[in-house]
Amino acid sequence: MPARILLLEDDADIAANVYDYLAARDYQVDAALNGAIALHLLEQHVFDVLVVDIGLPGISGLEVAQRVRTQLKLNTPILLLTARDTLDDKVAGFGAGADDYLVKPFALKELELRIQALRKRSQGQMIDSIMRCGELSYDPRSGEAHWQGQVLKLPPKTLQLLLMLLAHSGQLVTRESLEIAVWGEAQDSSDTLRHHLSQLRRALTLADGRSPLQTVHGRGYKLIELGTIGAP
Numbered sequence: 140m141p142a143r144i145l146l147l148e149d150d151a152d153i154a155a156n157v158y159d160y161l162a163a164r165d166y167q168v169d170a171a172l173n174g175a176i177a178l179h180l181l182e183q184h185v186f187d188v189l190v191v192d193i194g195l196p197g198i199s200g201l202e203v204a205q206r207v208r209t210q211l212k213l214n215t216p217i218l219l220l221t222a223r224d225t226l227d228d229k230v231a232g233f234g235a236g237a238d239d240y241l242v243k244p245f246a247l248k249e250l251e252l253r254i255q256a257l258r259k260r261s262q263g264q265m266i267d268s269i270m271r272c273g274e275l276s277y278d279p280r281s282g283e284a285h286w287q288g289q290v291l292k293l294p295p296k297t298l299q300l301l302l303m304l305l306a307h308s309g310q311l312v313t314r315e316s317l318e319i320a321v322w323g324e325a326q327d328s329s330d331t332l333r334h335h336l337s338q339l340r341r342a343l344t345l346a347d348g349r350s351p352l353q354t355v356h357g358r359g360y361k362l363i364e365l366g367t368i369g370a371p
Contacts, residue, residue: 142258147177147203148220149195153243157190160247162194166254169302174198178206183253187261188217188254191282193221193232197314201235201321209298217259220245227303231320234270234302264277272308273364275343275351277301289321290343296321297335304352304362313359 145212148154148351149172161168174195180191189207192202202221207213216238221228224242232240239253239258263274270277277284282303282329284291293301303320318332326332333362336352344350351362 141165141167142254143185143256145170145177145180145184145186145189146170146199147172147174147189147191147195149173149192153192157250161251161254164213164251168355174200174203177203179212181207181211181213189215189217190254190259191217191219191237193228194217195221199218201231202297204232204237205282205295205298209295210282212282214261216261218250218253218257224336227316227320230260230306231299231303232304234277235299240255244355270302270305270308272305273351275304275305277364286343293342294338295336297342300332300335301339304360308362309364311355311359311361317360 144167145164146154146157146161148157148170154170154172157169158170161347162209162287169180169186171180174197176191177191177279178198179197179291191200195203204217207215207217217236217242218239219232219237219242220241221232222243229240241250241253272286274283275285284293285297291301300317303317314329314332316326318326320333322331340350340352343352345365349365351365353361355361
């Protein structure tokens, strides 16, 4: 049976080129111009692979990937398309639940090969590795973060911040890197970032006041195992 692909791309020219190329090779392609339409289609139909552009108006591609994992509880392979190719961008994408990452401009043949590889991996039930920092963990397959054995209930943006920090556990992550990973660009004011980090800190703070989320004043933030807090 031909693979069924959901293409989420708001650039009409790119969407048409990808659609025509895949359809000519017997893929069954459904196209969506925004995240809301894509999420509705995912509730109604089963797809083999999702091809998702990150830079979307409204609901971003990262948020779509995250909702696929956390809200819809789907393990459908996700291939992200983006014009950004920094390490932090890729970390944010994989942290949101993506399985692969393709930078624009790309060859349509490479896109097809990556779709084929994702479908084979999915059929083989390959399990994604779990990100961990002490008693804090995130499983991309389920889309759930756990702290001390309990599921963390966090707003989408706060969860994205957690994933960025978790992917760099034990390392300093600058304010600007966090803002770019979650909002796509550095913010004029740090108020929004501080609000979400405050939510995350409250969720991770123990009764004795200890938290794995550390502020490095004037530099950024990092996650650290509680047993190493205060260690030289």
